[in-house]
Amino acid sequence: MKHDNASADSRHGLHTQRSEDLVVSMDDYVRLRELVGDHALAEELDRAIVIPSDRIPRDVVTMNSRLIYSDESTGTTREVELVYPEEADLMTGRVSVLAPVGCALLGLSAGQSIDWNLPGDKVHRLRVERVLSQPRHSGTKSAAAETP
Numbered sequence: 001m002k003h004d005n006a007s008a009d010s011r012h013g014l015h016t017q018r019s020e021d022l023v024v025s026m027d028d029y030v031r032l033r034e035l036v037g038d039h040a041l042a043e044e045l046d047r048a049i050v051i052p053s054d055r056i057p058r059d060v061v062t063m064n065s066r067l068i069y070s071d072e073s074t075g076t077t078r079e080v081e082l083v084y085p086e087e088a089d090l091m092t093g094r095v096s097v098l099a100p101v102g103c104a105l106l107g108l109s110a111g112q113s114i115d116w117n118l119p120g121d122k123v124h125r126l127r128v129e130r131v132l133s134q135p136r137h138s139g140t141k142s143a144a145a146e147t148p
Contacts, residue, residue, distance in 0.1 A: 022107035025053040028063045032097065035084070041103045048107060059110035059131050063097060066132040069105060072113065072125040079132070082106060101126065 022044055024032070029050045036042040053062075061067055063082055070077045080095045082105060088096035095102045104114050104126055113127040 022048045023056065023060050023109070024048040024050050024107050025056045025062050026050055027053045028106075031063070031084075036098075039098055039103075041098065041106070044103065044106070056134070057109065058134055060134070061105050061108050061128060061131060062134055063106075065134045067105070068129040068132065070127050070129055072127055073123065077129065080105075 024045065029045060029048065032041065032045060036045065056062055061082060063084065066079070066081045068077060068079045078093070080093045080101075082097055082102055083094045085096045085098050088094050088099070095105075097103060097106055100116065104116050105128060108114060108128045110128050110130050113125050116124045116126050
């Protein structure tokens with residue numbers, strides 16, 4: 001499903017816009033649904049293509065994925081791991097899925113970009129450069145599959 005509609009996280013005053021498919025594993029979808037409440041991520045999950053965890057392509061950002069993304073607006077590149085809120089630790093690059101950048105990156109594939117609108121009409125374009133590792137099942141880190 002393609003979508004060009006924006007979603008807002010009113011607590012952060014951020015808006016994101018996805019122009020491509022959002023793919024989420026069934027395992028991630030179930031756990032995230034229990035977590036999100038009325039967070040902007042709930043709207044994204046409503047639009048997601050949900051597929052079995054063992055069928056998620058290796059280049060898709062899932063929960064507990066380690067990835068490199070760039071902010072094309074500033075030219076910065078960062079390596080992060082997308083985690084559940086209780087596991088977040090910015091000092092070690094562990095970004096919560098409920099943080100605006102985490103919400104924006106979930107479900108994107110390597111090469112996909114998303115516009116991330118900040119307060120004051122600042123737009124940042126985030127691009128997933130590479131998914132370094134991705135667990136086959138979001139709850140099992142030891143099952144991580146490395147990308148070639």
